[in-house]
Amino acid sequence: MTIKEIAKKANVSLGTVDRVLHDRGKVSRKTKEKILAILEEVNYQPNVYARGLALNKSFIVAVLVPDFEEGEYWEVPSLGIKKALKNLGQFGLKVHFLYFDQNSVKSFIERAAEVLELKPDGVILAPVIDYEATKLCFKLKAEDIPFTIIDSKIRGCDHLSFIGQDSFQSGRLAAKLLVSSVSKNGKVLIISIKNNENHNRTLHRRIEGFKDFTLQDINQDLILEEVNIDQRNTEWQSYLEEACSAKDVDGIYVPSSKVHFVAETLYNQKLSIKLVGNDLISKNYKYLESGVIDYVIGQRPETQGYMALENFYKSLVAKQEVKKSIFLPLDIITKENLMYYKSQIELP
Amino acid sequence: MTIKEIAKKANVSLGTVDRVLHDRGKVSRKTKEKILAILEEVNYQPNVYARGLALNKSFIVAVLVPDFEEGEYWEVPSLGIKKALKNLGQFGLKVHFLYFDQNSVKSFIERAAEVLELKPDGVILAPVIDYEATKLCFKLKAEDIPFTIIDSKIRGCDHLSFIGQDSFQSGRLAAKLLVSSVSKNGKVLIISIKNNENHNRTLHRRIEGFKDFTLQDINQDLILEEVNIDQRNTEWQSYLEEACSAKDVDGIYVPSSKVHFVAETLYNQKLSIKLVGNDLISKNYKYLESGVIDYVIGQRPETQGYMALENFYKSLVAKQEVKKSIFLPLDIITKENLMYYKSQIELP
């Protein structure tokens, strides 16, 4: 049913119905109620094509995510956003990518300033640098620019939506997978690999989850040992080798996508130790295929990116409601199902 | 860039450009080439809104899938289609559901006839009844109606696209999960639960995959035993109990969503046996939560449905190319990541 038909039904003109629909005022209470009743009755749904054509408007979405080398984790959410853009660009969505250096707060602040200067209609934000991200969120709030947080949650911000995963539960799941094939009273390493001093909340939560599972859900007495590897140290690889080849290590958990570094070490040292890590990035493919990495826990980063932009389509273009909070599944990926997860990432 | 601008650039009228765009002929070779060159040069993209408005057309997609009780497997693809309809209905897509009785070839033939009578613009088809499904495909082909196959592949049909999973690999994956926690030389049951005589290709392929893995990929000598339960037999439950409580059973694989029947038996009999099955349907939730079922392998049936309709949107409405064949990932679901897979199904 069109506006024209509604107007005829209510014995008014198109303009009046239009004013009611957009709440532009200048309509008497009586006719407004009459029209609202009819709209309700016929369940009026505007024609998206006509509306889109008449508005003839485009929306800019700024994307603020960490810079990356090819094959690294942060490439994937960007791929998802680009895939979404391919589908949704025709509806007038435009995307402006801004990459910051994860190891430089200054770089984040600069890019954040550029975001504000751009005056976008929406922002997609990876809050890797907690404190500064929060500051940006408040500024966006003040400017009335809606924003979506991807990857990990940030507190005290009124976002359009959050799309990410539950890091704590990710750690718990890793523990389950690792523990199931480690003998009673075995020794398990948790190896964190970092190259900066920033506090990484995701890493931290995963480790907490891992420990939680080993304490709560099993009746084995595991020996847990945390190892920190700092890649800024020139000898970090020797340290890693040393840690891996220590006696009686039954399993290793690497709570990040950098598990391939550990896999490489195990492979070179011909060590056969159960290994569980995070994130299906291309650098982890071959070690999964060869079985050096037993399980990788994925969190659909490309879907996160896709949904983030899709949400802006829904809210800006289609004027629909969007979910405030979406936790994506924690996928368990191993040699036998890897191939289909891979092809998923490469889809149109 | 609009048609109008293209026309001006080429020194012709709108109509001429239009004829070139739609290949309606009645354009001299010379001008046609000139216009094509310009279209290429400026990378002309039609305005979707204007096109949609001008066409003012709707498309009917018939969906032919098995009937179901609440909470059964075939409810889920339908949910996915309905979810897609909610998003895409505004673009003129309409869906007509037709449900057949899986155990009645006659019912399938009747519904198939209704599909043809409906003269839809597209068909989504679950080829559970192989032979008749193939026949329908040929008729659709003759009528020039594009169709999408979901769930399992069918041979020798030229479909618009196939969206489903690799059953063989699903069986292999199940074997991996089960075997990892079964002691050397253990005994493993493969329990097939059926309630009709139809040949179920999916079930068959999964079992083949399972056996393949146990033969190729491990160096244990497992004892495999196949058990067939026919639910039309009034005493099928006793048979099931008997099979489960046999001596030395270390693990059970149920290559279908009916794993909850086995879980129920194990639970009632207080048997602690590793159990792996298929499909995250609501009837399997509680047994996963309580750990009676160790792993369920999912194949995203709701996504299958969603993508099937989305593909018709892409091809009928947006006139885009679609992938011929999509294999969805084989998800490994266990107690610790169940919650997020559940919420995924319930999304908008």
Add this chain to the structure above:
DNA sequence: AAAAAAATTGTGTGCGTACACATTTTTGTT
């Protein structure tokens, strides 16, 4: 009660495309 102001309602145009129909140009025939 007339004029002015305010409130309400109506009308017209443009958005870019598809398609039917009208007009012009070219080609073929005598």
Add this chain to the structure above:
DNA sequence: AACAAAAATGTGTACGCACACAATTTTTTT
């Protein structure tokens, strides 16, 4: 060369909505 037929090109309208502006009715002021 004159005409008809065919080919090529141009024009106009509809699609449903948003928004600017015009017209009308009601209320307030003098």
